[in-house]
Amino acid sequence: MTNFEAPRIRLLSAVDGDQLQALADLLIDCVEGGASVSFMHPLTPERAQAFWRNVAAGVAAGERDLLVAEDAEGIVGTVQVVLAQPENQPHRGEVSKMLVHRRARRRGIGELLMRAAEQQARERGKTLLVLDTSSPEAERLYARTGWTRVGSVPGFALLPRGEPCATTFFYLDLDGA
Numbered sequence: 663m664t665n666f667e668a669p670r671i672r673l674l675s676a677v678d679g680d681q682l683q684a685l686a687d688l689l690i691d692c693v694e695g696g697a698s699v700s701f702m703h704p705l706t707p708e709r710a711q712a713f714w715r716n717v718a719a720g721v722a723a724g725e726r727d728l729l730v731a732e733d734a735e736g737i738v739g740t741v742q743v744v745l746a747q748p749e750n751q752p753h754r755g756e757v758s759k760m761l762v763h764r765r766a767r768r769r770g771i772g773e774l775l776m777r778a779a780e781q782q783a784r785e786r787g788k789t790l791l792v793l794d795t796s797s798p799e800a801e802r803l804y805a806r807t808g809w810t811r812v813g814s815v816p817g818f819a820l821l822p823r824g825e826p827c828a829t830t831f832f833y834l835d836l837d838g839a
Contacts, residue, residue, distance in 0.1 A: 670732045685710075686713075689759075697797065701713075741775040742757070789835070796827040796830070
């Protein structure tokens with residue numbers, strides 16, 4: 663991918679075997695790179711594939727939307743909008759697992775994925791989105807794109823190699839965005 667080629671953002675309605683493998687490889691890359699995304703290092707391909715099979719089941723059930731960013735080499739990023747929420751929160755969605763492969767970072771892919779997730783949430787009737795992150799780079803992205811920082815909880819999670827890390831929570835009012 664050259665600097666002039668924008669990745670294609672797609673909503674997946676199902677996940678095929680090649681996409682499952684590409685998503686697993688992406689997740690493994692992010693964990694190896696130190697991202698606190700619910701998994702510890704080393705993340706095996708089997709565990710990563712099992713995670714994405716579960717996500718695919720949620721997509722098929724209408725519980726979540728799965729967006730991917732693709733370049734000439736394949737899937738380089740992903741984000742999910744978790745639609746299934748408690749019955750007293752039907753207006754809310756949760757942005758989850760916003761991942762960009764290390765080879766494709768600093769190209770605006772994270773922002774493209776977030777904008778697509780926000781649009782998808784609007785189309786699904788959501789008026790409020792929430793997310794959490796332990797990444798200072800992601801915090802800057804979310805703040806730059808209009809998300810409101812709620813606060814940070816020290817020691818909320820572990821980094822992939824076991825060090826405690828803070829997690830920062832954000833929200834976006836889609837009616838006001």
